[in-house]
Amino acid sequence: MAEMWISMGPQHPMTHGLWTLKVKIDGETIVDTIPDLGYIHRGVEKICEARDFTQITPYCDRLCYASANTWSHSYVYAAENLLEVEVPERAEYIRLIAVELQRIASHLMWLGAYCPDIGNLTAFVYCLREREMMLDLLQELGGSRMHYNFPRIGGVKRDLPHGFAMRCRAKVKLFLERIHEYEALLDESTIFLIRTQGVGYAKPEEMVNHGVTGPNLRAGGVNYDVRWAHPYSVYDELDWTPSVERSSVKGADCYDRYRVRLDEMKTSASLVLQALDGIPGGADTYHEPGDPALLGKAPSRASDGQTGFHHFEDPRGESLFYIVGGGDARGKNPYRVSIRSPMFITIPYAAKCMIGYKIADVPAIMGSFDPCIGETDR
Amino acid sequence: MGMKVDNDKQVAASNDLISAIQAEFTDEGVTCELRFHAGGKQKRPYVFIECPPEIWLIVAETLSEVHGVDYCSMITGIHWPEKVPEMEWQVVVHLMRMSIQNPKSKDGMLIPTITDASIVQGATMPLELEISIAIPETRTPSIPSVQHIWVGADWNEKETWDLVGIDFDGHKEMRRVLQPHETPAGFHPLQKQHKLRYHEFNEMYDDAQGFMRKSDDIGKVK
Numbered sequence: 124m125a126e127m128w129i130s131m132g133p134q135h136p137m138t139h140g141l142w143t144l145k146v147k148i149d150g151e152t153i154v155d156t157i158p159d160l161g162y163i164h165r166g167v168e169k170i171c172e173a174r175d176f177t178q179i180t181p182y183c184d185r186l187c188y189a190s191a192n193t194w195s196h197s198y199v200y201a202a203e204n205l206l207e208v209e210v211p212e213r214a215e216y217i218r219l220i221a222v223e224l225q226r227i228a229s230h231l232m233w234l235g236a237y238c239p240d241i242g243n244l245t246a247f248v249y250c251l252r253e254r255e256m257m258l259d260l261l262q263e264l265g266g267s268r269m270h271y272n273f274p275r276i277g278g279v280k281r282d283l284p285h286g287f288a289m290r291c292r293a294k295v296k297l298f299l300e301r302i303h304e305y306e307a308l309l310d311e312s313t314i315f316l317i318r319t320q321g322v323g324y325a326k327p328e329e330m331v332n333h334g335v336t337g338p339n340l341r342a343g344g345v346n347y348d349v350r351w352a353h354p355y356s357v358y359d360e361l362d363w364t365p366s367v368e369r370s371s372v373k374g375a376d377c378y379d380r381y382r383v384r385l386d387e388m389k390t391s392a393s394l395v396l397q398a399l400d401g402i403p404g405g406a407d408t409y410h411e412p413g414d415p416a417l418l419g420k421a422p423s424r425a426s427d428g429q430t431g432f433h434h435f436e437d438p439r440g441e442s443l444f445y446i447v448g449g450g451d452a453r454g455k456n457p458y459r460v461s462i463r464s465p466m467f468i469t470i471p472y473a474a475k476c477m478i479g480y481k482i483a484d485v486p487a488i489m490g491s492f493d494p495c496i497g498e499t500d501r
Numbered sequence: 502m503g504m505k506v507d508n509d510k511q512v513a514a515s516n517d518l519i520s521a522i523q524a525e526f527t528d529e530g531v532t533c534e535l536r537f538h539a540g541g542k543q544k545r546p547y548v549f550i551e552c553p554p555e556i557w558l559i560v561a562e563t564l565s566e567v568h569g570v571d572y573c574s575m576i577t578g579i580h581w582p583e584k585v586p587e588m589e590w591q592v593v594v595h596l597m598r599m600s601i602q603n604p605k606s607k608d609g610m611l612i613p614t615i616t617d618a619s620i621v622q623g624a625t626m627p628l629e630l631e632i633s634i635a636i637p638e639t640r641t642p643s644i645p646s647v648q649h650i651w652v653g654a655d656w657n658e659k660e661t662w663d664l665v666g667i668d669f670d671g672h673k674e675m676r677r678v679l680q681p682h683e684t685p686a687g688f689h690p691l692q693k694q695h696k697l698r699y700h701e702f703n704e705m706y707d708d709a710q711g712f713m714r715k716s717d718d719i720g721k722v723k
Contacts, residue, residue, distance in 0.1 A: 203540030334653020359505035
């Protein structure tokens with residue numbers, strides 16, 4: 124049969140954002156794919172060159188609409204490496220709580236968006252119900268529900284509010300109960316299993332060579348996580364192991380990627396509970412904003428030639444900010460900010476993954492990699 | 502407590518890599534040193550390598566094949582008009598050693614490689630590397646592509662060419678990725694001759710809509 128190109132996107136239910144996947148099909152089988160990105164390229168890196176270091180944090184929030192908090196933290200850690208800032212330990216614990224809550228919310232958003240793609244609309248409502256709890260907690264911390272602007276260079280904006288620890292423990296424990304509902308809903312749903320099992324195999328070594336990290340890699344049975352390999356924050360003081368999936372010899376399929384994310388939510392929940400117990404000064408004490416226990420002193424200028432970078436474990440893989448100091452306004456602005464987006468590297472690989480499968484598998488494979496176009500296009 | 506890689510062991514592994522690179526490439530002008538991240542509680546080490554563009558390909562192949570650096574995190578470019586002539590362009594490459602092997606299998610299922618962080622050492626120690634490649638004054642900057650070594654470098658190189666204008670020799674299907682396909686040739690927005698035109702600070706906050714703006718201001722600001 125004659126081969127032909129089909130253009131999926133920029134408006135297509137598969138895309139989870141605004142991009143195009145050009146698919147070459149022979150009958151129903153995919154023989155070639157070309158991803159086409161850049162529809163919402165905002166030039167964040169150039170904008171950052173005209174902003175001072177504190178003004179950049181909210182821009183980084185807006186890189187990803189599903190996990191704003193992890194991106195601003197990713198930037199702040201790199202800026203601290205650049206400006207040589209010491210962060211108080213209490214602030215590190217609060218950051219960890221904020222990031223892990225955001226990770227749960229991001230994975231829930233993914234699951235909620237993925238299940239309707241492959242014919243299970245009910246799970247969407249379940250996931251958003253639990254995500255709502257996480258957003259309520261994040262709202263208590265950051266004051267808003269989507270773009271928190273919570274971390275500061277040197278610490279955090281605010282302490283845990285009164286009663287936060289109690290509400291957080293209750294909600295996280297309730298969430299841990301409700302994860303079983305997802306397992307009952309999805310692992311026993313024939314439609315879900317047929318659409319995900321045996322589809323979109325990805326080999327671990329190939330994924331590393333292609334630059335795919337995070338849950339997508341751990342689904343292939345490889346235990347690699349920046350949080351233990353290059354520990355930052357206080358991850359080395361808490362008791363945890365990254366969730367790794369037992370996949371088949373062919374590699375990780377969509378089902379493995381779903382399992383590993385479900386498992387990772389449990390890990391994150393346990394990290395939050397541990398951090399609430401182990402936080403120095405106790406979770407129920409409250410410091411005013413700007414207290415030395417919350418905010419270390421940070422210089423506002425970086426001199427020429429200073430650089431800083433930081434590898435960060437984002438819900439979608441390893442993100443990296445590379446900042447060169449000594450820009451405009453006598454060093455108040457960065458000279459160059461460079462952002463590594465995990466999905467920018469993963470989407471070409473995911474597009475390669477689907478060669479050989481049927482065209483109906485495109486949403487199942489693409490969705491399982493958790494694409495987020497906000498960070499991809501920057 | 503907790504799962505982590507020991508800082509001292511990471512320093513030792515980084516030093517091993519540094520002495521190996523120095524022994525092999527010092528004559529070609531490669532300098533190599535151990536650096537530490539300045540922020541945070543743990544001062545984590547990373548390997549910093551300065552490499553001339555001519556032998557970047559050989560260094561990359563050595564890192565990949567001999568030293569097991571299996572992951573290319575980011576390739577990015579910087580335009581330095583004030584450092585003409587010795588370094589008008591700079592390419593910064595961030596690599597990582599993950600030491601990943603395909604997990605063993607049993608009965609058709611993989612046995613997950615649960616690495617115990619306390620036992621990884623020597624050549625399996627995870628490492629961070631930063632490589633700086635200085636390109637002297639030129640209107641057509643280019644360095645060799647490492648796309649065939651780390652496939653993950655492919656889209657990074659595309660992006661670097663698209664936004665900064667540094668070309669990569671031997672790269673297959675170089676094209677615009679973030680900017681529109683019809684962008685004029687030679688337009689690379691992160692080059693420093695393209696200035697951001699913003700309001701001055703006062704105008705931005707006092708008179709955002711421009712009601713109070715005098716007629717002779719019009720056209721001077723955006």
